[in-house]
Every structure is written in C-alpha cells, then in structure tokens.
Amino acid sequence: MSSFPYLSVLTGGPLVGAAVVACLPRSRPQLAKVVALVWSLAALVLTAVMYATFNANGSRFQFRESYQWIPFWGARFTFEADGIALVMLALIALLVPLVILASWHDVDSAKRSVPTYFALLLALECTMIGVFAAADIFLFYVFFEVMLVPMYFLIGSYGGQRRQYAAVKFFLYSLVGGLLMLAAVIGLWVVGRDQLGHGTFDWHQLTSLHMSTTTERWLFLGFFVAFAIKAPFFPFHTWLPDAGGAAPAGAAALLVGVLDKVGTFGILRYCLPLFPHASKYFAPLGLVLALVGIIYGALLAIGQNDLKRLVSYTSIAHFGFIGIGIFAFTTQGGTGAVLYMLNHGLATGLLFLVVGMLVARRGSSLVSDFGGAGKLMPVLGGVFFIAGLASLALPGTSPFVSEFLVLLGTFTVHKTVAVIATVGIILAAAYVLWMVQRTTQGTLNPALEKVDAMRRDMSVREKVVVAPLIVLLLLLGFYPKPVTDVINPAVKATFSQIGTSDPNPTVAQGGGK
Numbered sequence: 001m002s003s004f005p006y007l008s009v010l011t012g013g014p015l016v017g018a019a020v021v022a023c024l025p026r027s028r029p030q031l032a033k034v035v036a037l038v039w040s041l042a043a044l045v046l047t048a049v050m051y052a053t054f055n056a057n058g059s060r061f062q063f064r065e066s067y068q069w070i071p072f073w074g075a076r077f078t079f080e081a082d083g084i085a086l087v088m089l090a091l092i093a094l095l096v097p098l099v100i101l102a103s104w105h106d107v108d109s110a111k112r113s114v115p116t117y118f119a120l121l122l123a124l125e126c127t128m129i130g131v132f133a134a135a136d137i138f139l140f141y142v143f144f145e146v147m148l149v150p151m152y153f154l155i156g157s158y159g160g161q162r163r164q165y166a167a168v169k170f171f172l173y174s175l176v177g178g179l180l181m182l183a184a185v186i187g188l189w190v191v192g193r194d195q196l197g198h199g200t201f202d203w204h205q206l207t208s209l210h211m212s213t214t215t216e217r218w219l220f221l222g223f224f225v226a227f228a229i230k231a232p233f234f235p236f237h238t239w240l241p242d243a244g245g246a247a248p249a250g251a252a253a254l255l256v257g258v259l260d261k262v263g264t265f266g267i268l269r270y271c272l273p274l275f276p277h278a279s280k281y282f283a284p285l286g287l288v289l290a291l292v293g294i295i296y297g298a299l300l301a302i303g304q305n306d307l308k309r310l311v312s313y314t315s316i317a318h319f320g321f322i323g324i325g326i327f328a329f330t331t332q333g334g335t336g337a338v339l340y341m342l343n344h345g346l347a348t349g350l351l352f353l354v355v356g357m358l359v360a361r362r363g364s365s366l367v368s369d370f371g372g373a374g375k376l377m378p379v380l381g382g383v384f385f386i387a388g389l390a391s392l393a394l395p396g397t398s399p400f401v402s403e404f405l406v407l408l409g410t411f412t413v414h415k416t417v418a419v420i421a422t423v424g425i426i427l428a429a430a431y432v433l434w435m436v437q438r439t440t441q442g443t444l445n446p447a448l449e450k451v452d453a454m455r456r457d458m459s460v461r462e463k464v465v466v467a468p469l470i471v472l473l474l475l476l477g478f479y480p481k482p483v484t485d486v487i488n489p490a491v492k493a494t495f496s497q498i499g500t501s502d503p504n505p506t507v508a509q510g511g512g513k
Contacts, residue, residue, distance in 0.1 A: 124147070
C-alpha cells in the first residue's frame with residue numbers, strides 16, 4: 001500500500017488554500033474565486049485517488065498516519081479512514097467545489113470581502129475533513145469545535161435576515177454540546193490512564209476499556225448529547241431552521257449536507273464502540289427521539305412558507321431515519337443509515353443550491369412570492385422538481401435505496417418503529433409536492449414577470465453545478481454497489497464491537513418445498 005500521507009495532505013491542503021485566498025487583495029475577487037475553486041478541485045482529485053486505492057476487502061482502517069503532538073497527554077495527530085469515513089470524505093470533496101462554483105456571484109464585492117468568503121469555505125473544508133479522518137479522540141474534539149468558527153462567520157457575516165441571531169444560536173448550541181463532550185473526553189482519558197497505565201486518546205486503545213455501568217452510561221451521554229445537537233435530533237434541533245434559513249445557500253448546503261453528518265458519524269464511530277453496553281441501554285431512547293423527529297420535522301416542514309427553512313425542517317425528518325437505522329443494530333439498518341448520510345448530502349445539497357438560485361433571482365425565499373416560476377425558467381423548474389423527488393426518496397433515486405434498507409433493517413427487530421416511520425414517507429411526499437406546486441408549477445404569479453432575473457433560466461455554470469449531483473442521485477439509485485461495498489465491512493465491524501448480530505430469518509414450517 002502506498003505510504004503517501006493522503007489524509008494529512010487532504011486535511012491540511014484546504015487550510016493552506018484558505019490562507020492563500022485570504023491574503024489576496026479584496027480588489028481581485030475573480031482571482032480569489034479561481035484559486036479557491038482550483039484548490040478544492042485538487043482535494044477532489046486526491047479523494048478520488050484515495051477511493052480508488054481503498055481496499056474494501058482489506059483491513060477496516062486504512063491510510064493510517066500518526067505523529068507526535070502532546071506527549072504528556074498521550075495526544076497524537078493520528079488519521080485513518082474506514083469505509084464510513086471514506087464516503088463522507090468523498091461527499092465533502094465533491095460538494096465544496098460545487099458550492100464554490102454555485103456561490104460565484106453570491107457575494108457583493110462592494111459590501112463584503114469576496115476573498116474572505118471563499119477562504120472561509122476552504123477553512124470549513126479543512127475542519128470537516130479533519131473530523132472524519134481523526135483517529136485520536138482529542139484531535140477529533142479539536143476539529144469538532146474549530147469547525148464552528150468558519151460556519152459562524154459564513155452565517156453571521158454573509159447570511160440573510162436575522163443572520164446574527166442565527167449564527168449566535170448555532171454557535172451556542174454547538175458549544176454547549178462540545179463542552180459536554182469535553183467532560184466525557186476527559187473522563188475517558190482518566191479511565192484509560194487507570195486501566196492502561198498511561199494516558200491516551202487513541203481510539204483503538206480506548207475501545208478496549210472495561211468501565212463500570214454508571215461510568216459508561218454517563219460518558220455515553222456526554223458524547224451522545226453533543227452528537228444529537230449536531231445531527232440534530234429532536235429535541236435539540238431548534239438551531240437548524242434558523243441557521244439554514246439565514247445562511248448563504250452554499251454554506252447552507254454544506255451545513256445540512258455535511259456538517260450535520262458529524263453527529264450521526266460520531267454516534268457510529270465513538271458512542272457505539274466506546275460504550276457498547278450503554279449504547280444498548282440507551283437504544284430505545286435513541287429510537288424514540290429519531291421516530292419523533294421523523295414525524296415532527298415533516299409536520300413542521302409542511303407548515304413552512306420559507307423555502308430555506310422548509311428544506312432545513314425536512315432534514316430533521318431525514319435524520320430521524322438515519323437514527324433508527326443506527327439504533328436498530330442490524331447490518332441492513334446500519335448500512336442504510338450510512339448510505340442515507342451520503343444520499344441526504346447529495347439530495348439536500350442539490351435542493352439547497354437550487355433554492356439558492358431561485359431566491360437569488362426572486363429576491364425572496366418565501367413560497368408565496370413565487371408561483372408558476374417554471375413557466376419562465378423551465379430548466380431550473382425541472383431541476384427543482386428532480387431535487388424534490390430525490391428528497392422524498394422516489395424509487396429510482398439513491399435516497400430510496402438507503403431509506404428502504406433502513407426500514408427493512410429496522411422492521412426485522414422493531415416492527416412498530418418501522419411502521420410508524422413509514423408515515424414520514426407519506427408526509428415527505430406532501431411537503432415536497434406542496435413546495436414544488438406552490439413554487440414552480442400552477443398559475444404564473446404576475447409579479448414574477450416584472451422581475452427581470454426571473455426570466456433568466458439556468459446558466460452554463462449553474463448546469464455544471466447541478467449535473468454531477470443529479471447523475472450521482474440517479475446512478476446510485478440504480479447501482480449503489482460501489483458505495484455499499486465500501487460501507488458494509490465497516491458497519492459490520494462496528495456492530496460486532498457492541499456484540500450485536502442480525503436476527504436469524506424465520507422459516508415457515510411444513511407445506512413448502
């Protein structure tokens with residue numbers, strides 16, 4: 001296997017790019033955009049090479065690197081990736097250049113610094129990659145917290161109305177969760193020092209610890225609440241509609257498409273293997289919170305008149321499906337949950353980017369300010385319809401595959417949970433079709449004809465932005481094997497660490513041949 005330091009280069013590269021872009025003069029906005037785009041494309045190429053190099057049938061963790069950092073604490077710069085982390089890294093590497101391209105004209109250079117905006121996007125890419133690649137728990141925590149900073153400024157400085165309120169609320173919610181995790185990280189280090197004879201934050205060593213029931217449950221809750229806020233699960237979700245509604249469309253696509261996945265990834269990578277007994281104990285709570293989120297998020301989405309807030313609420317419902325897939329503790333459910341993390345990033349990323357295009361033209365994000373917009377912009381209206389169908393998991397799109405696996409894996413062990421969750425599918429059809437009907441279909445709103453920008457259909461740049469996402473949503477809808485082959489071994493290894501196995505199929509007795 002190659003000794004090339006893929007993950008450290010992939011993590012550090014965007015940070016160097018952010019520094020370069022930030023140093024460019026404010027009077028050269030076009031140069032800042034080009035440099036940021038080229039830098040993000042380099043990360044995409046490197047990730048593609050990693051994906052092609054990854055051996056799905058080999059060891060679970062690959063591309064391992066470890067460098068000394070804080071010897072007294074036993075903290076190290078350790079990176080590695082399994083199949084779960086790899087698909088998330090691929091999602092980040094794909095979305096960031098598309099977001100940069102989609103945001104080409106979103107920043108008014110007369111009012112805001114264009115280089116700073118694109119530098120923040122690259123800095124955010126660095127921290128997101130670091131979160132998924134870290135194999136040292138303290139390093140993970142550092143990336144988990146630092147990730148808040150670029151997103152805070154993207155929302156607070158470049159967002160829409162109530163951006164300051166939304167940015168502060170996002171930061172405070174995440175900071176509280178991070179402080180709870182910090183307490184649990186310190187507690188885990190103390191337990192590790194007592195048992196191993198030395199302090200360490202190494203994930204592999206800490207998964208071998210044996211804790212008392214009370215200690216394990218408290219430490220589990222410290223991690224779980226932080227991840228539940230980030231995901232977000234009900235009732236920790238209230239920051240998301242405000243942040244998603246106020247953020248620029250590109251930043252919102254990364255916020256809902258990638259940043260939120262840190263929560264569900266953290267549960268799979270940290271809560272389950274580190275605290276296996278507590279995970280089983282709190283699994284019913286996780287299932288209930290996920291189930292409530294599915295129904296509650298869908299109902300709130302139906303009642304929204306703001307497009308960006310509506311899409312944010314749909315994500316709360318979608319994360320409920322990911323949650324039940326994780327806490328069902330079946331291979332099908334777990335694979336479906338991880339696949340849903342990827343597919344949700346593709347579908348919701350596409351939906352947010354298209355909504356951003358509509359809002360930029362209309363100058364409003366209110367559904368009631370549209371109506372029949374597809375008659376003026378047929379291509380954009382068609383892409384919006386495709387994004388909506390993917391979001392409601394229409395058969396033939398990739399979210400359907402993941403949703404089906406989640407429900408199938410859950411039904412084998414929790415039939416009632418799976419049946420109730422299917423109500424969310426019906427509600428999803430309601431809020432997506434209502435959104436599309438009120439926005440781009442139906443009778444043309446006369447006010448739209450007075451807005452010159454509403455007569456401008458998709459440009460070549462915008463088509464380049466949406467094309468890869470549409471292709472992947474359709475391709476993985478019919479042929480998800482390239483992703484499931486990478487995910488499956490990591491999911492099986494995760495559930496074997498907590499001592500769970502898939503239920504044996506029941507076979508009817510007699511009669512059949």
